[in-house]
Amino acid sequence: MKRIRLSPLIFRRIHKWVGLILGLQFILWALSGSMMALLNADAVGGHDGPAMHVMPVSTDGLIDLATMLAGRPVSGLVLRDLAGRPVYEVSDGTGTRLLDATTGRRVSVDRQLASDVAAHGILKQVKGVSFLAKPNLEARDHPGAMWRVDFLDPENTSAYISATTGRLLVTRGDTWRTWDFFWMLHNMDYVNRSSFNHPLIIFVAFCVLWLSGTGFYLLFKSFRKTDFRWLTPRPKSRVEGAA
Incomplete structure (x- = not known):
């Protein structure tokens, strides 16, 4: 071989x-x-969008919580604002649901509500709303179904709203999309x-x-030793010594 x-x-x-x-x-x-x-970095943004939508909650005329839950055990309960109205975010063994804090009725996060949540407190015109059964690359850090609300602004901003809780998950713009590509x-x-x-x-x-x-x-x-010959000093010739 x-x-x-x-x-x-x-x-x-x-x-x-x-x-x-x-x-x-x-x-x-x-x-x-x-x-x-x-x-x-400020134009890239897209990381602290939910904080911009924190609104005070009115506690006037809220329905009795014990009546609303009817004695059912819950693992989590939050009173918060949802596009200008108070709601309870209730979590139990079946999942998470929203209840109107003044009527006790179930709140469904539909197209219109998602648009209202995304535009609440900001002066931007909504261009379109689309439903996503699963997150795309822009909202990859947030699981579950969501609504994408596109705005008519220079950054082509998109807000992602949870289809379950109605919370603003994240906002993305063209500068962030450029950053994400690189x-x-x-x-x-x-x-x-x-x-x-x-x-x-x-x-x-x-x-x-x-x-x-x-x-x-x-x-x-x-490399060979001869390549470094120029580094060593040459001995003086006899002629130079005699001179």
């Missing part, structure tokens, strides 16, 4: 092409990191855009490690 001899030439060829491919990714890392740093390039998660521990980036990390190791090996194979 003929032995396969791994010569420096083979390593050099593989090193060259792997370096080219990884070099392109290094450019993407530098470009995406620079773009994310240059974007205005974030995808930076962490190489082209599907979910959220993880640094996916197989692709782990594979690239090992390729970078291999590239460093072969580069160190080829460093010693590419």
